[in-house]
Amino acid sequence: MPDVLQAAWMARDDLRDLVSALGPDNARYVGGAVRDTLLGLPVKDIDMATVLTPDQVIAQLDAAGIRTVPTGIAHGTVTAVLPGGPVEITTLRHDVSTDGRRATVAFAQDWREDAARRDFTINALYADPLTGEIFDWFGGLDDLAARRVRFIGDARQRIREDHLRILRYFRFQARFGSSPADAEAESACADLAATLKGLSRERVGMETMNLLGLPDPAPTIDRMAQLGVLAVILPEAKVTGLAALVAQERAQGIAPDPVRRLAALLPCRPAVAEQVAARFRLPNAQKKRLALAAGREDGPHDPRALAYRLGRDAALDRLLLAGHDASAILDWTPPALPLSGGQIVARGVSAGPEVARILRAVEARWIAEGFPDAPRVAALLDEELGGACP
Structure with a gap:
């Protein structure tokens, strides 16, 4: 894997304006945009990490004429609304406490500390917005080259911080991983699978559907069943x-x-x-x-x-x-059936159940004949009204 990020999207004028407003030393690209660019995949969302507090981000972007939305202000996230698409900007953080469902965070100034609280090594890659220099503290580049999905540090600790990471692991394994999978990651997911019961059903459902929407989730779903994870969320x-x-x-x-x-x-x-x-x-x-x-x-x-x-x-x-x-x-x-109940009534049939019966009978024959045109439907109606057999 290269140690410099090069991508056409990095040259966008609106991103250059954003970086200038934040200060190039204050922000770095992070996460999916860096990972997917290195893999040659399309980049859908662009995220940035910054040493600035949310208030500072808002103030500096406002001074530069860039509109912001406080999409996750409690967790340090501000969204910059740009012509080329929104960019989420999140202040560096470290966890104060976690219970597996939610975390209390504090703002930080240390890039490595922010990276250490992320889930997988391939998601903890940062890139300088001007030079493209990649910052990798946990072997993410090597894991990306090997198509290896690996938790940062102790896998069980990462899962205890956020139980949903079990399902995220399998989604990332289905999307980016190779075989054999990381043994420590699989062991931790299997041992802590029961913790998924404590999550909201909506979060579990959303993550499961995201996994099922990937090109081929079957081998991963099969592995989840073998490890006892699937039975917890979908018995x-x-x-x-x-x-x-x-x-x-x-x-x-x-x-x-x-x-x-x-x-x-x-x-x-x-x-x-x-x-x-x-x-x-x-x-x-x-x-x-x-x-x-x-x-x-x-x-x-x-x-x-x-x-x-x-x-x-x-x-x-x-x-x-x-x-x-x-x-x-x-x-x-x-197509729509070219016949209405009113047309049947106009032929002398009293409004009521008989009209509905005739309509259903004509429709059934129309379907059986492969949806013929209106003249044939009129003939079918004549036959039904006249009691003729088809």
Whole structure:
């Protein structure tokens, strides 16, 4: 790995203005932006660490005409609103106390001390905003080159400070890690897995869904099951279906979807899916999709009929989970039935249950025939009204 960070984004005018306002000796790029640049990956978010207090950051950026938002002021974070995208600026910190769920921090002036409180060595890389010089106190560059996800210092201590780091470890292992995984990290995660029960369900759900949304989480999920971690957060899970789903998504050129992957881990029982969705605090739309996916069968399906009845996303879930070809619905928008109850009433049928029955009958035949046009629907209506057999 190089010891100097070089990236096009570092030359952005708005970032240069930001660095000038803070003072180049007062701030460094840190975390994901440094790590992903070194790996040649796209950089989504840019974070900076600074020796300045939040009040000083706000005052100096205000004097430079840069708008700020106090997004995490209690923990030392101020967001600079820039034309090229927001930048989070966090004052150097050290932990005063932690209970595994939240930490009390104090501001610091020592860069190494700030790095020491982070989770993994590959996340504790800092870069000078002008020269690109990389500061690495814990072997993060070597770990990045080896694709090794390793806790800073004692793995058990890092986890005791924040129990969510167990799930973060597996997410980072799935995204950046190689095999074999770091033995100390795995041992610590296994030994302290029960501590995950003390976290909010929403935090656990969010981290789990982030893991499932990665390109191929199946080997990591399988390892979590072997280590006893998966049973703590998702006791309903059976890992056997996930790898098959990932293979189907890849073969059919369909983007990863964490809701669909979660469905692959669950039994085909809508009630169980709804319980898991509630436990993970999933949005209502995702809860509905998960329940619909759980209602799947392995028999043959008419893809477009399924998409019409359930919606395209739910149909795609069921088809892929059952190992069926979904190409028929990938670029297809379900049409609307070109018939209304009012049109049936206009043909002399009294408003009421009979209208609904006829509408359902015509719709069923319309679906079975592959959604023909309005003239054919009119003919189907004639047949239903006349009692003719198809």
